[in-house]
Amino acid sequence: MTPDFTQLSHDLAALCRRTAQFISQEAATFDRGKVEHKGLHDLVSYVDQETERRLVAGLRELLPEAGFITEEGTAGPDAHTEEFVWIIDPLDGTTNFVHGLPVYCISVALVQHRELVVGVVHEVGRDESFRAVRGGGAFCNDQPIHVTDVAELNSSLIATGFPYHDFGKLDDFLKILGAFFQRSHGVRRLGSAAADLAYVAAGRCEGFFEFNLNSYDVAAGILLVREAGGHVTQFLMEGDPLFGREIVASNRLIHAEMQAAIGEFWR
Template sequence: MVKEWKTLCPQVNDIARKVGLFIAQQSQSFDRKATEYKGLNNLVSYVDREAENRLVEALSKLLPEAGFITEENETTHQISTKQLHWIIDPLDGTTNFIHGLPVFAISIGLMHENQMVLGVVYEVNRRECFYATLGGGAFCNAVKIQVSPILQLKEALLATGFPYHWFDKNEIYLKILNELMQRSHGLRRMGSAAVDLAYVACGRFEGFFEFNLSPWDVAAGSLLVQEAGGKVGTFGKAQDFIFGKEIIAAGAIFEEMQEIIQKLWH
């Protein structure tokens, strides 16, 4: 099956690039009046929906036997009895997109049974296509990538995401940020978990953590990190970083970073 995923990946990359071009074109003339609210600070637009429609249509033709778990179509959220599932975020970083901040991406993951086997993150504005297949390594625009070799947190640049609609753990979260900012080169909040994970995979960030995430935020990026030589796990009670709503991803600083977060997270 490994060979099959490698054969499939270039076609998924092409699909991501084509839909990415549509998103880039729309960003030039997007009117914020077209924004809708799915919930508190949870934004969506016709661009998200149209991008998802295009992805689902193209991927359905590519792999007709696969099901879908996608952000915008509620009917696809539940795991079915199918062995293969595409896990898709058509526009990760919607809030950035709506505000004209050029950090947003397409995230496409393929899960076989309970294992990620293919992941593509296409960063629209930089036209960087990050991709990985199980056992096949990780790449960006055909160049092999690896996680950062930095060994100590004190030399690391970290990424995270701030809560935007679930604020119960704000006090704990701020304690973690306070601890990490004193022990590292700093923290960045890019506004797209898919981009954060891709940047960990290629060594731009040494580590990333966030909670209250959805599977489509992390499915593709988690495989990128693992295939680039990094580690991915959780820091609370969840065991599953795809569906457990929390994730930590890093290179050599993984254990040090995880230990600090776990001590404060309760």
């Protein structure tokens, strides 16, 4: 039987809010000496791992038949074959968390046959719960949110993320960044793709682009942007960005301009 996705979104938001309280408590006394490295500049802490364990346990109660794709692997091997799969980033913005910068999120999405149906991004520092259901709109703390109606890139605020471990396309990225510097109100790097996407959905910026991302970084945010009236693609095509490793999200009106600016330099 198909779940009630709207009710599930509320239950998921409540689980994320409870789990965010654990993150906030740990942030007050966090010891940077307990940080581990998964790869070059790729940090993980016991907070990421324990947050993920708590989320997985709660999600198994909400939808026992679902599989998991998780950043830290606490649910076992990635599961892609089930009808329902949870995609979890327990702490998107770990580097910010480790350094005490208060922009980091819990990001959880549910896919059904690879289609996003429920998404929640809980921005811990501001205690904001962004929630979306396929066909049901997007919300922040249960208030409807929408992308902006800004129609030109030169009147837009753009968010991005910088490469931190794979620098093979750094020169191309810097050229793209320069183009956006010159053609927009400004470019911001918050350090959390989940927050960037939630903020596009909420109308706090008009667009976001980044590459070398994973599904758990963007899954919930993609649904938020779409349900808030925006558009999400890969850099140069309409392909699904969920597993595509690159993403452009916008208020829809500036999307073509964003893709054109990226296309000048991206190969």
